[in-house]
Amino acid sequence: MRPAVITVAQQKGGAGKTTLVIQLATALRARGHRVAVVDIDPQASLTGWMRLREHRQREAPELRFSMIGGWRLGVELDRLKREAELIVVDTPPHTETDARTAIRNADLVLIPCQPSTLDIWASKATLDQAVKERRPVALVLNRVPPRGRSVEEARSAIGEFGAEALACQLGNRQAFVSSIAQGLGVIESEPRSAAAEEVRSLAEDIVRRLG
Numbered sequence: 001m002r003p004a005v006i007t008v009a010q011q012k013g014g015a016g017k018t019t020l021v022i023q024l025a026t027a028l029r030a031r032g033h034r035v036a037v038v039d040i041d042p043q044a045s046l047t048g049w050m051r052l053r054e055h056r057q058r059e060a061p062e063l064r065f066s067m068i069g070g071w072r073l074g075v076e077l078d079r080l081k082r083e084a085e086l087i088v089v090d091t092p093p094h095t096e097t098d099a100r101t102a103i104r105n106a107d108l109v110l111i112p113c114q115p116s117t118l119d120i121w122a123s124k125a126t127l128d129q130a131v132k133e134r135r136p137v138a139l140v141l142n143r144v145p146p147r148g149r150s151v152e153e154a155r156s157a158i159g160e161f162g163a164e165a166l167a168c169q170l171g172n173r174q175a176f177v178s179s180i181a182q183g184l185g186v187i188e189s190e191p192r193s194a195a196a197e198e199v200r201s202l203a204e205d206i207v208r209r210l211g
Contacts (some may be wrong), residue, residue: 003081005107027186027203036064036084053183115154
């Protein structure tokens with residue numbers, strides 16, 4: 001497949017951007033794709049995970065990695081496209097300059113969002129930015145509780161402002177947290193778990209969308 005950039009963006013903090021980047025990147029790598037991850041978030045959570053992976057999981061499949069300022073992102077993405085098929089970018093919160101640059105350079109923008117009306121409303125600024133840049137965009141419901149009406153209500157709220165939520169969603173599962181603490185993705189730490197199956201489905205959907 002041709003090289004593609006997946007930007008994970010969300011103006012609201014605590015939505016699970018880095019978790020989504022890690023789980024998606026490792027699942028795409030498990031499918032056999034050459035994958036790079038890019039951290040432009042000053043909080044550097046993805047960078048910390050990569051350092052842990054490099055020191056404790058030397059046998060884990062390779063992920064190319066770059067930490068870079070957003071203003072240099074375009075040049076770095078051009079370089080990475082010569083080394084990787086799929087590049088997943090972790091962005092800072094708020095629709096600031098670096099995040100806008102990452103959205104502008106994306107082939108697909110993913111917006112992680114917890115299934116609550118308030119969280120969905122908070123996602124609108126990021127969604128509007130992607131639409132302004134004419135980038136394909138979709139919300140990914142994250143930290144979904146095992147039961148209750150919140151998912152139905154969230155999908156209804158998303159539809160009200162003309163957005164799309166992927167059918168694949170990530171549950172509120174300890175397996176995601178545990179995998180990150182090990183420098184792994186859940187597809188590597190617990191490959192037969194329900195969490196791994198969710199990430200597998202998400203990766204399959206993303207690859208299909210990118211064609």
